[in-house]
Amino acid sequence: MSNVAPFGADLWYNYLNGTRIPKPEFSSSGVSILNLKPKQSRFVESMVATGCPAIASYSDLLAAAEHGGWSCIPAWVRTDSSRKAGRGTWDVSDLLNGSAVPSKSANAKTTPAPSVPAPVAASAVPTMSTDAALALSMTAGESESLVPSKIGTYVPWGNFDDVQRIIASGMFYPVFITGLSGNGKTTMVDQVCAQQKRELFRVNITAATDEDDLLGGFRLINGDTVWQDGPVVSAMKRGAVLLLDEIDLASHQIMCLQPVLEGKGVFLKKIGQFVKPEAGFTVFATANTKGKGDESGKFTATNILNEAFLDRFPVTLEQEYAPKTTEKKIVLKVMKSLQHEDKDFAKNLVEWSDMIRKCYAEDAVDEIITTRRLVNIATAFSIFGDRMKALEMATARFDETTREAFLSMYGKIDATVAPEALLHEVMPDLLRAELDDSEMVYLECSFDQKDEAKKLGAMWDKVEKKWCTTMGKVRTNEEGFGQWVQKINRDGQWAIV
Numbered sequence: 416m417s418n419v420a421p422f423g424a425d426l427w428y429n430y431l432n433g434t435r436i437p438k439p440e441f442s443s444s445g446v447s448i449l450n451l452k453p454k455q456s457r458f459v460e461s462m463v464a465t466g467c468p469a470i471a472s473y474s475d476l477l478a479a480a481e482h483g484g485w486s487c488i489p490a491w492v493r494t495d496s497s498r499k500a501g502r503g504t505w506d507v508s509d510l511l512n513g514s515a516v517p518s519k520s521a522n523a524k525t526t527p528a529p530s531v532p533a534p535v536a537a538s539a540v541p542t543m544s545t546d547a548a549l550a551l552s553m554t555a556g557e558s559e560s561l562v563p564s565k566i567g568t569y570v571p572w573g574n575f576d577d578v579q580r581i582i583a584s585g586m587f588y589p590v591f592i593t594g595l596s597g598n599g600k601t602t603m604v605d606q607v608c609a610q611q612k613r614e615l616f617r618v619n620i621t622a623a624t625d626e627d628d629l630l631g632g633f634r635l636i637n638g639d640t641v642w643q644d645g646p647v648v649s650a651m652k653r654g655a656v657l658l659l660d661e662i663d664l665a666s667h668q669i670m671c672l673q674p675v676l677e678g679k680g681v682f683l684k685k686i687g688q689f690v691k692p693e694a695g696f697t698v699f700a701t702a703n704t705k706g707k708g709d710e711s712g713k714f715t716a717t718n719i720l721n722e723a724f725l726d727r728f729p730v731t732l733e734q735e736y737a738p739k740t741t742e743k744k745i746v747l748k749v750m751k752s753l754q755h756e757d758k759d760f761a762k763n764l765v766e767w768s769d770m771i772r773k774c775y776a777e778d779a780v781d782e783i784i785t786t787r788r789l790v791n792i793a794t795a796f797s798i799f800g801d802r803m804k805a806l807e808m809a810t811a812r813f814d815e816t817t818r819e820a821f822l823s824m825y826g827k828i829d830a831t832v833a834p835e836a837l838l839h840e841v842m843p844d845l846l847r848a849e850l851d852d853s854e855m856v857y858l859e860c861s862f863d864q865k866d867e868a869k870k871l872g873a874m875w876d877k878v879e880k881k882w883c884t885t886m887g888k889v890r891t892n893e894e895g896f897g898q899w900v901q902k903i904n905r906d907g908q909w910a911i912v
Contacts, residue, residue, distance in 0.1 A: 452640060458489055459510050469508035470500050476507075484633070486640040561614040561655065563605045568748040571606070572741045573599065574732040577606045582697065587678040589698040589727060591662075593705050594734030596714075597785025600701040603734070604658050613695070614655035616646045620664050623715060626671040630683060634866065642686050647675055656695035663702035663717040665908060667723065678728035700728065713781075736772060737786060739765050745786065746793050753799035763829045764789050770824055774862045780880060782817050803832045819909075820880070823859050823900070850903070852887030859900035871895045879904065 442688040451459065461483035465474045477486045492498065492505060500506040572591070581588050592600045601604045601617070609616040618629065631645035650657040664670070676698060681689040703709070708719035739747065746761040768784040775783045788809055795805035806825055810818045826832060850856075860868045870891060873882045889896045902909050 436552045444812065449654060454637075454641070455573065456858050457483055457729050458485075458492070460858050462507065462511065471505050471507050471513055473503050476505060484640075484642045486633075536776060545582070553759060561616065562612050563609040563651075565609045566602070568745065569602065569606050569753050570737070570741055570745045570748065572737045573603065573734050575603050575607065577732060578603055578699075579610070581745075582607050582611055584698055585695050587692065587697050589676050589729065590700070590795070591706070591728040591731040592699060592701045592734055593723070594703070595732060595736070595783065595785070596703055596789030598736045599786060600734045601658065601660055604656070604699050604701070608656050611629050614650075614653055615658060616648050616650040616655055617658040617660055618671070619660045622664055622666050622718070624665060625668040630681065631670075631672060632685065647672065648681070648683070648690055651681070651690055651692040651696050654695035657696070659698065659700040661702060662700040663706050663708075663714075663720060665703045665718060665720065667721070670721060673724065673727065676724070680898070684741060697850065704783075705731065708816070734767075739769055742768070742786060744747050744790065746789050748794045749790050750797065753797035755793075755795065757796070757799070757802075760802055760829075761793070762824070766828050767825045769820075770862050770878045771821060771827075777862075779862065779875070780817060781821065784821070802829065806832075816880070818861075827859075827861055850886045852885060852890065854886040854903060855883050856886050856889055856896075857881045857902045857904060858896065859902070868899075 458479065461479040462471070462476075465475075467479050473488070476492060480486070480488050487493075492507065495505075498507065500507045511561045564699045570625070571582040571636070578590070578592075581590060592604070594600050605615060605617070607613075627644045627645070629647045631643055631648050633640050634643045636643075639905075644652070647657060649655075659672075675692075678692060678696075680689055682689045702717070703738050704717050706725045707716045708713075736742070743761055743765045746764055748755065749759065750756040750761060768786075768789055771780060771782075771784045774780045792805045792809045794810050796802060799805060803822075806822060807818075810821050813821065855876075857879060858868060858873060858881065865882065868882045871884070872888050873884045875881075876883045884896065889901065900911060902911055
């Protein structure tokens with residue numbers, strides 16, 4: 416071998432085994448390979464490595480293509496009519512510069528091939544030449560940082576300090592983070608990386624995610640079939656933080672990450688390359704469950720993860736919703752950023768969400784108000800300037816009974832609003848005198864008032880998810896039961912009595 420492709424100012428790069436050798440001289444009349452695009456340069460490297468002659472046959476060029484990871488000869492060579500030297504032959508002497516392979520002329524000058532050192536680990540192989548070219552081609556020439564941006568309204572809480580210390584340590588220490596929806600699991604990892612200026616690869620897992628998505632595969636780019644590292648391998652090579660979001664949605668195909676979670680590297684069998692993680696690489700996984708599935712139906716499509724897979728996470732962090740004081744800071748920060756601050760509304764929202772979460776914990780309601788939804792309400796409030804409208808829009812995704820109950824609960828906290836659901840009943844108000852003592856009456860009772868209702872003889876209806884009693888008991892204790900709105904359900908239609 417006398418010439419290989421240039422890698423830098425003083426070194427050339429041998430793509431075959433990942434080594435760098437001294438750069439030889441070009442002939443004065445030769446065409447410099449530096450004028451070629453990165454992919455074209457890589458193909459020339461492959462021609463040199465496979466001993467392709469200046470007048471190459473189809474099999475010569477195909478061998479070079481397969482060596483470089485292509486399944487066919489690149490079109491920029493194969494379809495260039497100016498290179499046709501005859502039937503089934505191409506003239507590539509300008510690419511080889513007349514010195515890569517000795518020409519048939521007796522005067523051809525050759526340079527002795529340098530000794531080839533032993534193969535090195537894949538992590539030591541420079542990948543910037545191909546990775547950067549691919550990244551630039553996908554972003555119209557603009558490079559984008561993988562370090563997350565800081566969120567001005569973010570307020571740290573929960574496991575933030577623990578995650579911060581783990582990432583700052585630089586150790587490989589996989590962490591499984593579990594918790595209910597919308598309580599800041601993903602954002603916490605994102606903002607720690609932003610604070611520490613660490614690159615973050617976030618991968619959203621689905622049931623269809625497989626080895627090709629995670630570790631990499633062959634891709635068709637500009638007509639050429641080339642190998643492209645997946646996000647897991649890219650994070651390993653860059654010593655970045657890998658975030659596997661919604662990991663409990665994964666199928667058995669996630670098991671391809673077993674060696675990655677051991678921190679020992681992974682063998683890419685499709686290209687026969689072993690990749691070792693660079694210093695600083697670590698893994699975080701987030702989930703709404705603990706990888707044991709979900710029987711409640713709240714988190715559809717979550718799966719039971721393999722125990723051997725879960726065991727490779729040395730620690731599990733349970734993320735709860737933020738305390739009321741912290742959640743109020745979050746809502747106020749969002750309001751301030753939108754130039755629509757309302758301290759009373761922020762306080763009421765936090766009290767309201769806390770009340771609903773307590774009911775959720777006791778199975779009194781099937782839905783929950785997340786921190787994310789409070790932020791959405793604050794955003795809607797900044798747009799429409801109407802508290803009740805913001806609440807109604809945010810709760811519209813719930814079924815009618817739940818939505819009505821949630822709005823009613825807020826109406827008991829905030830006297831300045833009147834939920835539309837309570838102002839426009841489906842049935843007209845019923846006259847109390849027309850009701851039998853045995854008629855079941857439902858009470859709009861808040862979670863904090865449940866003990867008082869129970870003392871008065873009220874019962875919990877698991878079907879309607881409301882406290883109730885008979886009309887006879889209401890008549891005997893008008894003062895006690897009178898503190899709550901009382902309703903009758905007639906064939907699915909509600910009316911106030």
